[in-house]
Amino acid sequence: MSVALPTSVGEVVDLLAHNPEATLLAGGTDLMVEVNLHGRRPGDVVALHRVSELRTWSLDTSRRTVTIGSGVPYAEMETGELARLVPALAEAARTVGSPQIRAAGTLGGNLGTCSPAGDGLPILSALDALIDVVGPNGQRQVRFADFMVGVKKNSLQPSEFVRSVTLPLVEGWQGYAKVGTRNAMVIATASVCLVRSIDHVAVALGAVGPTIIRATEAERWLVANHVMSSPPNVETLSEFGRMVREASRPIDDHRSTAAYRRHAVGVLAQRLLTRSYS
Ligand SMILES: Cc1cc2nc3c(=O)[nH]c(=O)nc-3n(C[C@H](O)[C@H](O)[C@H](O)COP(=O)(O)OP(=O)(O)OC[C@H]3O[C@@H](n4cnc5c(N)ncnc54)[C@H](O)[C@@H]3O)c2cc1C
16 A cells, blocks of 8 residues: 655645546544554555644635535534634534544535435535535536435546545534434434525435435525514424425434434434524
């Protein structure tokens, strides 16, 4: 196995252009599990940790967006200015693995793996993130909805990689909640990100389908029924939960049953909607 240690995005582009089969290594918290436990044998590895540009984030005050480098670890999203700007991402980051995993793991790796249970992904979905992709043909921005195309499948072309993600700053409330088989160090069996402003709501569901699912009917129903300005009553919450459950497409697997996942995702969405008014 060879390991290349580029220090710039340009070098990464060149390395991947000459060797599209090379495997990217960011924090290694997914990749090394594949290597150590599942027998994956990457031939050539391109390690990203020395590319400082990937490990920074920036705020564009005129466009009101935040751009987060694909190599920024979760630990940097948990607190501080980035957490204030994108609180749902901070909440999600705080639920990832352990402090060691959060010190190493990145959004780029979450997007590279593209598991429906990835904690960063419902946030990117609910906020309609743009994924900044770089490759031999230059740069392009891909809507998150077009980026994640299946279970552990993304729409990156050969030699392309994720440079950063760009998120809008939202005037309003945003939050994230997940359940798993225990209270910490747990992969989600169901998760929800809810974003609410005065005339808009977005509800993204994780671990209950092959991709992150937007509960678009529930979103439209909330807005159309003018329940955005006052806290939801029992009937509204009940109907909202039902519509969210309807939107989910869970399966039975070793972590949970489909029935539990469907129930849980409805409860999580109801709790977030209630919290968004408190
Ligand atoms: C003990 C443990 C607990 C965990 N808990 C959670 C959890 O609670 N929630 C959760 O979501 N995840 C969890 N994970 C999974 C993992 O931490 C996350 O998916 C993390 O975001 C992976 O990031 P990484 O930088 O470590 O990726 P890596 O392992 O370095 O890479 C993962 C994949 O993405 C590719 N890749 C990396 N960077 C890029 C890039 N810039 N562009 C394109 N492809 C790229 C790699 O080639 C590889 O295929 C856990 C893992 C472990 C080992």
